[in-house]
Amino acid sequence: xxxxxxxxxxxxxxxxxxxxxxxxxxxxxxxxxxxxxxxxxxxxxxxxxxxxxxxxxxxxxxxxxxxxxxxxxxxxxxxxxxxxxxxxxxxxxxxxxxxxxxxxxxxxxxxxxxxxxxxxxxxxxxxxxxxxxxxxxxxxxxxxxxxxxxxxxxxxxxxxxxxxxxxxxxxxxxxxxxxxxxxxxxxxxxxxxxxxxxxxxxxxxxxxxxxxxxxxxxxxxxxxxxxxxxxxxxxxxxxxxx
Amino acid sequence: xxxxxxxxxxxxxxxxxxxxxxxxxxxxxxxxxxxxxxxxxxxxxxxxxxxxxxxxxxxxxxxxxxxxxxxxxxxxxxxxxxxxxxxxxxxxxxxxxxxxxxxxxxxxxxxxxxxxxxxxxxxxxxxxxxxxxxxxxxxxxxxxxxxxxxxxxxxxxxxxxxxxxxxxxxxxxxxxxxxxxxxxxxxxxxxxxxxxxxxxxxxxxxxxxxxxxxxxxxxxxxxxxxxxxxxxxxxxxxxxxx
Numbered sequence: 001x002x003x004x005x006x007x008x009x010x011x012x013x014x015x016x017x018x019x020x021x022x023x024x025x026x027x028x029x030x031x032x033x034x035x036x037x038x039x040x041x042x043x044x045x046x047x048x049x050x051x052x053x054x055x056x057x058x059x060x061x062x063x064x065x066x067x068x069x070x071x072x073x074x075x076x077x078x079x080x081x082x083x084x085x086x087x088x089x090x091x092x093x094x095x096x097x098x099x100x101x102x103x104x105x106x107x108x109x110x111x112x113x114x115x116x117x118x119x120x121x122x123x124x125x126x127x128x129x130x131x132x133x134x135x136x137x138x139x140x141x142x143x144x145x146x147x148x149x150x151x152x153x154x155x156x157x158x159x160x161x162x163x164x165x166x167x168x169x170x171x172x173x174x175x176x177x178x179x180x181x182x183x184x185x186x187x188x189x190x191x192x193x194x195x196x197x198x199x200x201x202x203x204x205x206x207x208x209x210x211x212x213x214x215x216x217x218x219x220x221x222x223x224x225x226x227x228x229x230x231x232x233x234x235x236x237x238x239x240x241x242x
Numbered sequence: 243x244x245x246x247x248x249x250x251x252x253x254x255x256x257x258x259x260x261x262x263x264x265x266x267x268x269x270x271x272x273x274x275x276x277x278x279x280x281x282x283x284x285x286x287x288x289x290x291x292x293x294x295x296x297x298x299x300x301x302x303x304x305x306x307x308x309x310x311x312x313x314x315x316x317x318x319x320x321x322x323x324x325x326x327x328x329x330x331x332x333x334x335x336x337x338x339x340x341x342x343x344x345x346x347x348x349x350x351x352x353x354x355x356x357x358x359x360x361x362x363x364x365x366x367x368x369x370x371x372x373x374x375x376x377x378x379x380x381x382x383x384x385x386x387x388x389x390x391x392x393x394x395x396x397x398x399x400x401x402x403x404x405x406x407x408x409x410x411x412x413x414x415x416x417x418x419x420x421x422x423x424x425x426x427x428x429x430x431x432x433x434x435x436x437x438x439x440x441x442x443x444x445x446x447x448x449x450x451x452x453x454x455x456x457x458x459x460x461x462x463x464x465x466x467x468x469x470x471x472x473x474x475x476x477x478x479x480x481x482x483x484x
Contacts, residue, residue: 150392173424182415182475183448188426205455206425211447233424 159207401449419469
């Protein structure tokens with residue numbers, strides 16, 4: 001009986017997923033873009049670990065040095081920068097992608113322009129939505145985070161980071177775009193390197209920031225569709241053109 | 243002696259204004275847009291009047307009914323919607339523009355695309371920067387407000403309102419664009435009518451919202467340049483294209 005109940009649950013989940021895909025495709029069908037449904041993960045960073053300590057000091061407005069592990073001596077080794085978990089892993093930049101896929105089951109998508117469809121926006125903070133995006137010969141990490149910078153006022157922060165060095169990141173521009181209910185919000189910037197700290201990017205607010213009411217205006221039935229595009233950064237030469 | 247000191251002060255002001263114009267023109271010269279330097283006005287709404295009461299209840303998160311004057315009986319009369327002052331004036335929509343120009347000395351600019359250069363962004367909240375914009379046969383009011391929704395955390399809110407009815411407002415789309423330091427933020431929406439309340443638009447956050455650090459990234463020496471464009475609202479038909 002339990003087996004049948006579980007099977008039925010799984011079928012329902014599939015139908016729900018299919019429905020969300022259909023909705024997203026309907027919205028973005030004109031552009032023929034790849035839609036990726038991204039489910040939320042409740043942030044585990046508040047667990048009593050070193051990462052939790054980093055998180056707490058960020059909340060107090062003090063920018064922590066971005067060390068997850070004080071014991072890292074080899075400068076070529078980086079800690080796991082997956083912002084979801086307080087993960088003890090560390091390794092070279094080249095193996096970060098496989099670690100994130102295998103250990104944290106983060107999806108990777110191909111294509112210059114994709115649509116990131118974050119589900120269940122109503123879930124309480126702290127919550128993260130994460131995918132990897134493979135494009136122009138590099139891998140990027142898109143992080144959408146719901147966080148309460150001011151108690152009782154959750155906000156959404158979205159940023160894109162290159163799984164590479166800061167010098168490599170300077171060659172790209174990413175664009176996040178929301179478009180619904182006769183409103184359009186577009187954010188363009190140079191991605192940060194994952195060697196920098198996603199927590200500090202978000203606590204600085206140097207990313208796409210949405211308050212709850214704006215997020216609701218851009219959402220459709222609890223899901224937020226973010227159009228993502230990555231280009232090589234020619235746009236910076238024409239900074240004067242508004 | 244006092245006369246000469248004042249003259250010298252006025253000349254210094256003119257040089258400062260000329261310098262800011264020059265800076266703005268340098269930044270936006272490529273587009274050949276009209277640049278308007280807008281000086282701040284410290285909001286007087288906190289004076290103990292009805293407007294102050296409205297403001298206070300907004301801060302507490304309660305959306306007030308948008309009545310500045312309970313005594314308005316003629317539905318064709320509107321109160322002064324200049325968000326700077328608790329002004330007892332009321333009149334028909336047709337004479338709002340002349341009231342704002344003559345009584346509140348708010349500038350009016352012509353042109354489909356202009357640059358709004360708000361000076362002295364460092365001034366403490368509450369502060370407003372306001373101009374009128376004449377375009378496509380209508381007048382619009384652009385309001386940039388620095389306000390502390392959360393104590394100790396001032397934010398900037400920018401919105402555009404049509405000096406006309408909500409039905410007329412539905413025919414337009416306005417765009418606000420910031421572009422500096424390898425970042426670009428673009429907000430597009432239908433303008434609200436000035437018959438609605440600018441306070442509620444801002445307290446809802448249904449506008450362009452900037453935290454202080456992002457405002458600093460987009461500022462040049464304490465001045466924030468916002469590119470403004472108004473079009474008739476064809477864009478809403480193509481909501482699907484991201």
